[in-house]
Amino acid sequence: MTTLDLSSHPGPLARRFQQAHTLLWTTMVSEEVTSPQFAVLNSLVGEEGLDQRTVGERVGLDRSTIAEVIRRLVVRGMVDKIRDPRDGRRAALRATDEGVRVHKKLAVRTARMNQLFLSPLAPSERTVFVELLCRVSDAAEQLRHPTQPIG
Template sequence: MSRALDLDRYAGHLIRRAEQVHTSLWSKFVSETVTSQQFAVLNVVRDREGSDQSTVAQLTSLDRSTAHHIVRRLSDQNYLSRTQDPADRRRTLLALTDEGRQLHAALTPAAERINDELLAVFPYEEWDKVMRVLSRLAQRRPLRTGGTA
């Protein structure tokens, strides 16, 4: 017979709880209408103007379908422009519109503040170590299961 897991020592449960804390802080202090995933897309495009949609998906760790949905929504709201790459018509190149630049600029200070708020549960001297641990976890590739590639 199996025993119950101690959820306070179960990494997946704690990661989910940490995400709930982040989402709550995001909604309260950054935006109730722009999600952190949407902000991540804006941020990557701000940093790499003219990137194609697949690159943005990769850099934001979003699957292609989710990235496509977010890009479509942000372009419908006139925060992103989409243009076909003249060299490869299959690629969609992304850029921030003026409204997108203004939105990114408005949200960035609050996003930085909640990052500091999340890390504030640790002594400041440990912040770099915590970020290295989180980065290492985020780099973990999912396990492949039964016959899928």
Template sequence: MARALELHQYVGHLIRRAEQVHTSLWFRHVSRDITSQQFAVLNALRREPGIDQRTLAQHTSLDRSTVNQMVRRLVGQGHLSQVRDDGDRRRTLLSLTADGSELLDSLIPPAERVNEQLLQSLTGSERALAVDVLRKIAALDGEPLDGPA
């Protein structure tokens, strides 16, 4: 008889399930229009306005083509602005518009509540450990996490 994994012990399956839970909570409590990845882009630009798309991709741990599509969408929706870098005309620098800043302000409280919901079944020390373990797993691809995006 062929061997089968115990999925409730398989880390990849549990990470996928956790992502499903997060996505469901995000959709119900934060936004049906702005994804958590788009939120990360907006948040990263609040933390460091005037960065280029490559740097934005690094800060959000998203691939450059995904960031490029998100930037186009968010610019089209009036949430981001783009200007050419005077020092290097090949680079486009990104910033939140007033509308994007207002949008981010409205998303932060429910995003914090979703984060709390995800951690609520854990004790204080388990919460810190869970976040630490997830950071270590996320860094396995060799890309350091820049801190909170």
């Protein structure tokens, strides 16, 4: 039986890309705060009072993952959960002073890491690359949560 050459298949390439990102993140940005945790902090620094579901949608994390990320950020004192007085089932989230401080520090490191990560590409290629990643990611998200039946 003939094997497939997976060197140009999106799945293995995405895995390699993610592994490289994780390596750069832990060496250049933070060993303590993960990339998903930073994404949540970033979302909350930009707009406080969001609920867990909204933050998860904005940063591309499923329900169980966002719950765990937020739990860890709360335990570490970077995020507060405040019960909505009008709806006791809803908790509004906000970055604490510590969360804002950590975000500010890591935002600078993240920018440097992204420059290095995308350095094999020319500036115009970087823009196209990110646009293409967004398009494929958005389409994949539609497969997970279709607004209308496929077929």
